Amino acid sequence: MKLFNRPNKKTQSSKSTPFLKWRFAIICGFILLGFFGLIARAAYIQVLEPGRLIQEGDARSLRVQLMPSARGIISDRNGEQLAVSVPVQAVFANPVEIFKHGGLSDTNRWNALADVLDLNRAKLLQRIEKNKNRKFIYLARQVSPPMANYVEKLKLKGIGLRAESRRFYPSGEVSAQLIGFTGIDGHGLDGIEKTYDGWLTGEPGRRTVRKDRYGRVVENISQQSRQPGKPLELSIDQRIQAIAYRAAKEGVMDIPATSVSIAISDVRTGEILAMVNAPSFNPNDRNDRQPYKMRNRVITDTFEPGSTVKPFVVYTALKNGIVNEHTLINIPQSKHFRVGSKVITDVSRIEPLATVQRILQKSSNIGVSKLSLAMPVEDILDTYRKVGFDEPSGINLIGETTGHFPNRYRWSDIGRATLAYGYGISLTPIQLLHAYTTLGAYGIKRPLSILKTEKVVPGEQVLDPKIAKKILLMIESVTDKKGGGGGWRAAVPGYRVGVKTGTAKKAVAGGYGNDYFSYTVGVAPISHPRLAIVVMVNEPKGDKFYGGAVAAPILSKVLGGALQILNVPPDADTLKIDK
Template sequence: MKLFNRSTSKNSVTKKAKPFIKWRFTVVCIFILLGFFGLIARAAYIQVLEPGRLIQEGDARSLRTKLMPSARGIISDRNGEQLAVSVPVQAVFANPAEIFKHGGLSDVERWHALADVLDLDRTWLLHELETKKNRRFIYLARQVSPAMANYVHKLKLPGIGLKDESRRFYPSGEVSAHLLGFTGIDGHGLDGVEKTYDGWLTGEPGRRTVRKDRYGRVVENISQKNRQPGKPLQLSIDQRIQAVAYRAAKEGVMDIPATSVSIAISDVRTGEILAMVNAPSFNPNNRNDRQPYKMRNRVITDTFEPGSTVKPFVVYTAMKHGIANEHTLIAIPQSKHFRVGSKVITDVSRVEPLATVQRILQKSSNIGVTKLSLAMPVDYILDTYRKVGFDEPSGINLIGETTGHFPNRYRWSDIERATLAYGYGLSLTPIQLLHAYTTLGAYGIKRPLSILKTERVVPGEQVLDPAIVKKVLLMIESVTDKKGGGGGWRAAVPGYRVGVKTGTAKKAIAGGYGDDYFSYTVGVAPISNPRLAIVVMVNEPKGKVFYGGAVAAPILSKVLGSALQILNVPPDADTLHKVDLDKGV
């Protein structure tokens, strides 16, 4: 008992309290205050001096911007008929991260159904989603039809969504494909009018910015910018004439047959293009039909030696400089051969021993225009060629237009001067040749050609003497006179006075000329009061008949006759057919 009491007394001994150390307390307080002021300083720095970065990071987690695509501008013809419109479609996209968050690809049948409706390989689709499971957005299909989009929506697959888009649709199909061009998957023009005027046709998409919570719910509307639709574009094309021209070109390719046929028509009073077609063509609504050889707009891209179609300008030049007039007689060898240096120039048709310049044009005499060319400086002819636009673009302002080759040399041999007079030694595009005859039909007033409907007529520049031009127009009218032996009589249009010039030229190849031909006919109508100019080019006509007067002239007659009737141009065949050239028109 004593032992217990002794132990208890020892444990109950009061321990001495530890002494208070003031400097330690002071150090601790200082560190606490430093930390507190550091936090305040850091908070002030973040909140006041540099708030942008954190705000940006916060917004990146919560702000979402939704684009609202705008419609591309409508393209229409001169009468308001729609040639290109934008239709609403949708894109199908996948969020692989969301897909694998909600069960992945376990329901294989539904995923196979998705692949089937989107015309995708089943194995490829599953593999694509599996390998990109950490991605949050991938496109599966673009510009799908409303019916397909509705089917995808009904599948109710997790992570699969729809996005609004627009798709370009061309009601005229292959008829105006080369002229209009087409757009890419992103809605921007890739060719033709669509590319040339892409900035005008493309609108500004709208933007809606919202704040979302962690569950994707919209909690705040931040801002909204309204969409600005693209501006409409009205072309100078008359779709009625365009359709007639394309049908004739397509029939020509099959009936002649030929590699291609190109046709362009202009209004000589304004320079507006009323039709521009090529056959074969392609369907711009079908991406699988876009083959390179079909897609080239040959009217503005293909160059050729113009052959006899330049002879009216040689005759004009000779008359302009007093080398010849409408009564001048030119001696033509009856052998149909004429030697120039070491070369021999040949006429296809027999011409009288003494022929007027009108007869030379009517029979397309190479010898006749050669003698005119050799009788004057070559600069006279080159100057006329320049004035009618053989050395420059037509002014049509379409992507892809070329300008051919215009000779530029200081020394000319006699044979070079001779061939220059009947269309060899230079090259043109069909649109350049049409531009020249548009100037001829406007009595020598040169205007740039236009693919847009003009609000007012461009005054133009008087580059040719109108009195002489009127005489030349009467001369080329005789080319369609069958009784008089005109080489282009197949281009005649019943009820109308038509002036044309046919041409045929071998295709140039490396080192010379091959066995293929360009055949063409170009003309103006009606001669009493010119309204239309037209060019028809047949590329590589097959068979024994290949001259322009045989293969291109009938096409011109068919198209020109329909165009004159569509435009309600009054017939003028009852007017005086032959006018004394001394009196003019």
């Protein structure tokens, strides 16, 4: 019995597929084509375009971590800190991580987070829900260490802390407008902080790492050290600054007035020793930053300087030989002097024949008007230019403005007369201080500086020193109460003080309103000038509004304190400087 039948050879051969060479060749061709294509692609990627793939890979795995650097410290001339950076934390959320670990189900802890950050509970949850596909959002910036510790103890998945710094101002409102403040990103927004932002801002460190798909650091690539900001030493003496601010704040309340501004300079160097405004604000409290409080009026507000320019008119008359110290000028006893269709009036009665010193002492508008009309107006304007009435003070603070300096070819007689007692021209308090700093330096003009100077700037001799000394003696008589000086309230016991008071109506559209600027500016001690000071009272209320009545007492208080702090020897009993 046969178990298997042997197949018939004819049948088997008839069913087998014939070998086709052309088909085999085509298949091999496609295989070789694909093989060479892969080789070409690999060669293209590896040789001709490796950078793009490396870049794409790095974009997915490399991360740069910033290491914040501290902002430079701002200090006064004696090293007292006025602005420092303190370490704080920022609270951030990773919504992707949050929803990977249960989302927002633990309501109590999420509510606790909202409460400690002072955020609305519902809005916090909605914000995270809305950004569920993002890996980073800030929840709060610059939180205090106790708050950061509480957030950390909540142990919420996807909630983290990031180190940053916050600016703190130890002097508070005393130096607020001068120092300014920074924004949430640490850059200056106003005052010194903004003016010297590039100097104070450090360079943050950078750490480059490679992370895997789970966010774990697998390789440290590089690290760049952080560079802290540079410190800044101001010319301000915080002791004098505090005295000036206290006097300004009391003046606003006691006069009362809309604002009081004070600035003091060292006539030997041009350094600013104090610059204050009241009302002020607390730079550590963002809710207290109101525009009318934040304005540094010493460098921004302009006003017609009134009688404070009269010493420079007398200087010009003496310089040009129009008069000398003994020349007598006729003053009408009616206290009225007609110039064209206008009438110039004196507030105080003065002798029929008065010297230029007496004109300054009694602040006679008629007297300086006659001096102005007796000489070319270009001579007065030239003196005004020399002492800086037409230019910035050199202090280089952001926000500084310049007033209006007249520039015309034709002048009426009344225009020339009113120019002599401070109308038709406008200045800022810092410009007026600059002029009297130049006068106190016996005519040497230096730019004012808010930074402590390493060495004294030589300056430029713009006024005749002999005549400048005579003018200082003349304005000293303004503080003589027995002689009828209008600025006697500015006198400082033990010191010889020269001042000039001024009062001017505030200009409004179409003319002048009913409000006033009242100011007093001075130099002390007269024997060896050390300090120049300006006090401006904006819109004094009540019956007293003249500079000698409202600004002079403030000047006396501040100047007396400053002279004592600097240990300037009293000179009231010394001989007067040479005439």
